[in-house]
Amino acid sequence: MANKNTRRNENLKGYAFMAPWILGFLAFTLFPFLATLYLSFSSVRATILGYEITWTGLENYHTAFLKNTEFVPALGEFLSMVLPNTFVILVVSFIIAYLLGRIKKGRGLFRTIYFLPVIIMSGPVMSQILSSSTAITGAQRPADVTQLFIYQIINNYSRPLASVFTGVFENISTILWFTGIPIVLFINALQKINPSMYEAARIDAANEWQILWKITLPQLKPVAQVAAIFTIVQLGISDHSTVYTLINTATGNLSGGLGYAATYAWVYSLLVMAVIGLAFLILRQPKGGGRTYEE
């Protein structure tokens, strides 16, 4: 009886604290999410009396995939941007965090520099920087990657792969700007690894390279998962994503575009979630592996 009472009490208090968030989630996240699904099958027209929504079935999808010449290439472009960029961002931020762990002097200063972009990065600032770098320094870029021998080899082998490479290299500064948060996450996780594990490995005559692959990296998987999700979410709503800008223009077109915009947005969010799911699966803990944190 007493047990039942305390449980009811916990429910009541828990939900009392949760109430604002749950209300907001239902009204401003779950409902819009489902409404977009419905709208994606409709045509929406803004009239003086309000919105006129008529069910049109698969027409929007038909238009988006078969008639529109921009949408499908934009989806492909998004994938060829987000996959390599996430990979590069994770690897680079791990390397930076790992190196920062090996030095003492100047560590705080470097960390401050690497985190600065997180503070100032916004759509308008990014687009100003991107436009200025293409407008002026486009001709005098320090390292023109297309001149490299290795690039020529890749280009002969597969053109799309080569274009992915140039994409990564040409935007290296702006891609690096996304590493701020992953770096801090990795530094924090590296500090949490129990030093006695390293010692035990050294006693068993493991060298630094083996320790890195057998001890450090497996332990970083959970944090890499979080960092990957963070990165994909941020890339998904950045100006790097062509679909994102496409949806924005479609949303701005109030005369009849909202239904199409909903279709675009819905397909796009499925794609983003699929990419996140992929990252989640790749970086998941092997079954039976120790979990690092449990309430």
Place this chain on the structure above:
Amino acid sequence: MKNKQGIGNDARKAWGVLSKAAIYALLIVVSYLFLEPIVTIISKTFMNAQDIVDPAVQWLPRSVSLTNLEVASKVLRLPHSLLNSIGFSSLLAFCQVVVSALTGYAFSRYQFRFKNFWFMMLLLAFILPLPVLMIPRLMMFTTAQEAMKISLIGTPIPQVLMAVLGQGTYSTVLILIFTNFFNMIPRVLDEAAMIDGANSAQVFFHVTVRLSISTILVVFLLSFVWNWNETYVTATLVRSSIELLPHKLNAFDSQFDSLVSAQGGGFRLNEAYKMAATLIAILPLVVLYIFVQKKFIQGIENAGITGE
């Protein structure tokens, strides 16, 4: 024997110094890549129209000119838009702090039914791309505005409402920061207060909140910065009714043209004006960062302690 050992030590020492030097060199190169866009902004800000197009001038302008800054601050409508941005971001940050603390407290302290489900929903709210939510949100607010005969679009009300109800910019991250921090506060303190007769609300306000002042500040700063930089939701719901610094920067080209034509021409838009405007737009955040950079990093560290 002794000598040999000495040589070995020297070699090891030399190797250590060398690898340290390599690490520093690499980190400095990476720092250069990080700062290059910012250095470009700063150097172009002080260039005059000739320096900008002169290929011989790359970093250091021939003569330092402040006209770019003056022009840019006029186009950005400076004191006005800066104060608006500060007020707007602070308001939203305050709302987000309150709701995130409450939600984080629920996740940290209570075993309510469907807790795991709601936690999944919290993460889902983070990964859903904003465009998929914004179309119905916009329609909801315009419909409500028609129905209630008050103006919502163009005012901060929709975003304040969303922030108060925990659906603001990166709300999930802020909630996770609080949850993880509250998990570190010993429950013994709650229990002691309860024995003294405090109810849950009193425990929350008088024990937990008092111990979390530093985290509250961290969350406020992160939220402030993210709301400042957030332009998509604001552009959809507020549009240009409130002059905010990032939006002014976004519309810089057209603003510049209209201002010039109003004055009768004579000026031409160039890269230097744009870079000066960009510098003005990021400067308040950079100044803030210089003073409280530890807090920002601490906040992200707290968000990363994952249980999921």
